[in-house]
Amino acid sequence: MKILNNRAELEQFVSEAKKQNKSIGFAPTMGALHDGHISLYKEARKENDLVISSIFVNPTQFNNPEDLEKYPRTVEKDIEKLDDSGLVDAVYVPSVEDIYPDNLESKHYNFNGLENEMEGAARPGHFDGVGTVIERLFEQVQPDNAYFGEKDFQQLRIIEALVDNLKLPVKIHGVKIHRQDDGLAMSSRNMRLSEEERNASTIIYQTLKKVNDWFRVITIPEIKNRVEEIFENQKGMELEYFLIADEETLKETDFFYKDKNYRAFIVVNVGKVRLIDNMHLD
Template sequence: MEVLKNKKTLQDFIERQKEMGKRIGFAPTMGALHNGHLSLYETARKENDLVISSIFVNPTQFNNAEDLEKYPRDTDHDITILKTSGLVDAVYLPQVEDIYPEKTESQSYDYDGLENEMEGKSRPGHFDGVGTVVEELFRQVKPDNAYFGEKDYQQLAIIKKMVEKKQLPIKVKGVSIYRAENGLALSSRNQRLSETRKEDARIIFETLTKVNEWFKNTSIVNIKKNVNEIFDNQTNMELEYFLIADENTLKETDQREEKNPYRAFIVVNVDGVRLIDNMHLN
């Protein structure tokens, strides 16, 4: 596995691969890698000649400086995980100046309103930061296919919209949420939880599973009441929000139409660690 430590090294590598006609699959990360990330590379491996990872903790998508500082970083360990997996041909480790050559700030994006829903309400500017780093990585890596986990479903929708609007020649593909045995969605933030709290947090997935059942014959208003009651009875965790939204527009709804696809979204704070999850509703 090649370790590419700056933009010039990456560009030389990509140029050689393109000359050989290699089809490139790419999944960018912020490190603290786990099996959820590896599931992206497993999917990419099946569909491409070459698989590239990147590790870069992007400063412009954090609204909270303390959150940026606390974000887990262990690049050597991450490289070992990638090498051991055998799924990745190269990992790109850009420096801040490789992504932001002049000033560390975001561009502004219009995502047709997707950025104003859910996470966008509490994290202004967050998705401008996401769009800025992902667009720059796409322009540098030049992938044919790019892979993102459905755990961050709003982010996936926004990246698809950015690619569409910028007319980038890339297919963006979502990969199913990778879960621990107890159902907890794998996340780099989980590293900040004790084993006891990880086990307690299984209630998030259990709740979503109940919501999927309720959705067949219970009103959305009553589903919300049920979810609030579940978390009112929990200690050491706080429900930040739960909602059901149209999968295409991400707009929250209390009514449903037969033809529209819907998804449940939930954010729970467990011992100060913010956990997000979602589920497609049948």
């Protein structure tokens, strides 16, 4: 596996690949890698001649400077994990100057209103930061296919809108949430949980499974009441929000329509760790 330490090294690698008409699969990350990330590269490996990873903690998508400072940086371990997987041909580890050569600012995008829902409502400008770094990485890596996990489902939909609106020549693939044996969604944040918090957090997935059982059986207001009651009784946990939304528009709904697909979204603060999860409702 090659380590590409700057844009010039990446451009040389991509140029050689393009000369040989090799297809490129790409999954960008902010590091602190876990098996959920590796699942992206497993999918990329099936469909591409070459697979590229990137590790870059993007400063423009953090609303809180303290969150940026605290974000785990484990580049050496991440590179070792990628190398051990045997799935990745090259990893791009750019500097801020490689991605933002002029100034550290986000572009402003129209994501068809997706940016105003859920996470966007609480974190103004966040998805402009995501869009900016993804557009620049796509320009530099020139992938044929790019892979993103469904755990960040809103981000996945935002990136699909970015590619569609800008007519970028890359196909976006959503990859199912990779869970631990007890159902907890894999996340870089899980490493910040105490053992007690980690064990208690399984209630998030258990709740989503119950929501899927209740779906189309009781009303959405009743489902929301039941979810709120579950978390009122969880010590050290705070339910930030739970909602059911149209998968296409991400707009919250209070009624089910037969011709639409729905997904349940949940955010829970466990101690000082904010955990997000979601589930497609059958």
